[in-house]
Amino acid sequence: MPPDRPYHHGDLRQAVLAAAVDALTESGPARLSLRDLARRAGVSHAAPAHHFGDKAGLLTAVAAEGYNLLADTLTAAQQRTADFLDVGVAYVRFAVDHRAHFEVMFRPDLYHPDDPAVAAARQRAADALYGGVRSVTATRRGPDIPLAGIAAWSLVHGFATLWLNHALPPGLGDDPQAAARAVAAIMFRTP
Amino acid sequence: MPPDRPYHHGDLRQAVLAAAVDALTESGPARLSLRDLARRAGVSHAAPAHHFGDKAGLLTAVAAEGYNLLADTLTAAQQRTADFLDVGVAYVRFAVDHRAHFEVMFRPDLYHPDDPAVAAARQRAADALYGGVRSVTATRRGPDIPLAGIAAWSLVHGFATLWLNHALPPGLGDDPQAAARAVAAIMFRTP
DNA sequence: CCGGGAATCTAGGCATTGACAAGTTGGGCC
DNA sequence: GGCCCAACTTGTCAATGCCTAGATTCCCGG
Numbered sequence: 515m516p517p518d519r520p521y522h523h524g525d526l527r528q529a530v531l532a533a534a535v536d537a538l539t540e541s542g543p544a545r546l547s548l549r550d551l552a553r554r555a556g557v558s559h560a561a562p563a564h565h566f567g568d569k570a571g572l573l574t575a576v577a578a579e580g581y582n583l584l585a586d587t588l589t590a591a592q593q594r595t596a597d598f599l600d601v602g603v604a605y606v607r608f609a610v611d612h613r614a615h616f617e618v619m620f621r622p623d624l625y626h627p628d629d630p631a632v633a634a635a636r637q638r639a640a641d642a643l644y645g646g647v648r649s650v651t652a653t654r655r656g657p658d659i660p661l662a663g664i665a666a667w668s669l670v671h672g673f674a675t676l677w678l679n680h681a682l683p684p685g686l687g688d689d690p691q692a693a694a695r696a697v698a699a700i701m702f703r704t705p
Numbered sequence: 706m707p708p709d710r711p712y713h714h715g716d717l718r719q720a721v722l723a724a725a726v727d728a729l730t731e732s733g734p735a736r737l738s739l740r741d742l743a744r745r746a747g748v749s750h751a752a753p754a755h756h757f758g759d760k761a762g763l764l765t766a767v768a769a770e771g772y773n774l775l776a777d778t779l780t781a782a783q784q785r786t787a788d789f790l791d792v793g794v795a796y797v798r799f800a801v802d803h804r805a806h807f808e809v810m811f812r813p814d815l816y817h818p819d820d821p822a823v824a825a826a827r828q829r830a831a832d833a834l835y836g837g838v839r840s841v842t843a844t845r846r847g848p849d850i851p852l853a854g855i856a857a858w859s860l861v862h863g864f865a866t867l868w869l870n871h872a873l874p875p876g877l878g879d880d881p882q883a884a885a886r887a888v889a890a891i892m893f894r895t896p
Numbered sequence: 897c898c899g900g901g902a903a904t905c906t907a908g909g910c911a912t913t914g915a916c917a918a919g920t921t922g923g924g925c926c
Numbered sequence: 927g928g929c930c931c932a933a934c935t936t937g938t939c940a941a942t943g944c945c946t947a948g949a950t951t952c953c954c955g956g
Contacts, residue, residue: 526933542814544735549913558935560915565933569914620870623733627871640874664864664873665891669856672863679811680818682855683831700856701892717904740942749906751944756904760943 527565529555531575538576538614543624548572573618573625574632580615581635584608588642599695599702602670605643606694609674616674643667669701670694718756720746722766729767729805734815739763764809764816765823771806772826775799779833790886790893793861796834797885800865807865834858860892861885 533554537546548569549559566572584605591604609616618624625632644663676682677690686693724745728737739760740750757763775796782795800807809815816823835854867873868881877884 544815547913548915559913560936561934563915620866620872622870622872624735661888662891664877665860665888668863668867668888669860669892670863671867672859672861673855674863675811675866676859676862679813681811681813686855697852697856697859700853701860738942739944750942751907752905754944 526555526557526561530562530565530572531579534572534576535614538618543573543618543621546573570625574629576615576618577625577627578629578632578635580612580619581632581639583612583615584619585635585638585642588639589645592642592645598666599698601643602666602698602702603691603695605667605670606674606677607691609671609678610690613678616678620671620675666698666701669698673697717746717748717752721753721756721763722770725763725767726805729809734764734809734812737764761816765820767806767809768816768818769820769823769826771803771810772823772830774803774806775810776826776829776833779830780836783833783836789857790889792834793857793889793893794882794886796858796861797865797868798882800862800869801881804869808869811862811866857889857892860889864888 530551533551534546537550537554546569548562551562551572552559555561562572566575587604587608588601591601594600627633644660673682673694674690677693682693721742724742725737728741728745737760739753742753742763743750746752753763757766778795778799779792782792785791818824835851864873864885865881868884873884
């Protein structure tokens with residue numbers, strides 16, 4: 515009796531990657547299991563490792579995909595508006611909408627941070643982010659390092675992290691974008 | 706031949722907790738192993754579970770200890786100065802100096818966030834943090850939720866997280882406190 | 897002094913996991 | 927048609943978390 519599925523999956527790499535994002539969204543990186551992903555994709559327990567080397571290799575691919583998604587999100591937000599506040603809100607929205615990617619990206623101990631693909635994707639995202647920041651710092655005279663950009667990034671990144679971990683006090687409502695806008699406005703629009 | 710060590714360890718709970726902090730500092734939460742902690746403490750592989758129930762129970766204790774340490778740090782910083790900038794810098798210093806605790810505290814999926822001990826400790830830290838924030842918001846009229854406090858917390862929390870994950874661009878130097886002070890000053894001291 | 901219950905710790909086992917090695921299948925290229 | 931190689935399977939091993947049963951020691955009341 516031949517199995518229902520063909521011997522070759524066809525696009526197992528993408529299937530495992532998608533399954534990984536699903537599993538990460540459900541349970542977080544701590545409970546991620548290569549064997550579970552293999553079961554979800556309907557392949558043998560060692561098939562995923564063939565495409566990604568090991569667990570860290572899989573998470574490297576997730577991180578690279580995440581950085582590329584973030585770069586796309588930030589550039590799109592920038593082209594839509596000149597207000598950096600909106601770019602910051604887009605950053606928070608990315609974190610909430612792509613929680614799985616976000617949680618992996620900023621945990622370099624889980625993957626291979628020096629991988630060329632992930633390094634290139636991270637650079638794309640950094641360029642997009644600092645490009646958006648430039649509008650804030652353009653009017654000021656400062657050192658090489660755009661401290662205002664670091665501050666803005668820290669603010670939205672910290673807000674996103676705290677929001678995802680349910681560390682923020684209740685009363686901010688349940689709309690992360692609106693809350694992020696209100697909080698970020700305190701820094702970006704000082705009278 | 707009797708074993709060198711007595712049957713009862715004496716203070717195994719504290720020993721395992723300390724070993725856990727060491728292991729977390731070395732390798733992070735992902736590679737933490739109860740059996741490794743047992744080996745470090747020189748006890749059988751199941752002894753730690755007796756004191757903490759399971760792995761999540763151990764991390765609950767780590768988180769509680771961390772929140773208490775943070776509360777101590779913040780209250781001490783507040784009594785030393787009236788400038789909230791220093792409290793923010795103290796927050797970053799805590800994250801860098803107690804990386805193991807910090808990384809567990811803000812990952813509630815790793816432990817039991819509703820545990821009474823950890824909830825009480827978290828409340829202590831929150832009180833200390835918002836007490837320090839009050840000096841910033843006192844002059845402003847605002848809603849119940851101190852948005853400026855959330856913004857300040859987000860800023861220092863995000864900076865600490867990005868610093869720990871080596872996500873910040875080079876050129877900030879290697880002193881996290883000095884860098885944090887420079888970055889936070891952009892928000893806290895707007896002309 | 898001592899007896900028994902309770903707390904602490906040991907020993908063994910089971911299911912799951914990540915990683916590795918070796919074999920099998922099938923598509924594409926000459 | 928035949929061959930090569932990537933894709934996938936099967937089997938195995940050490941390590942881990944958690945569970946249960948049992949051994950040892952402490953403590954406290956009499």
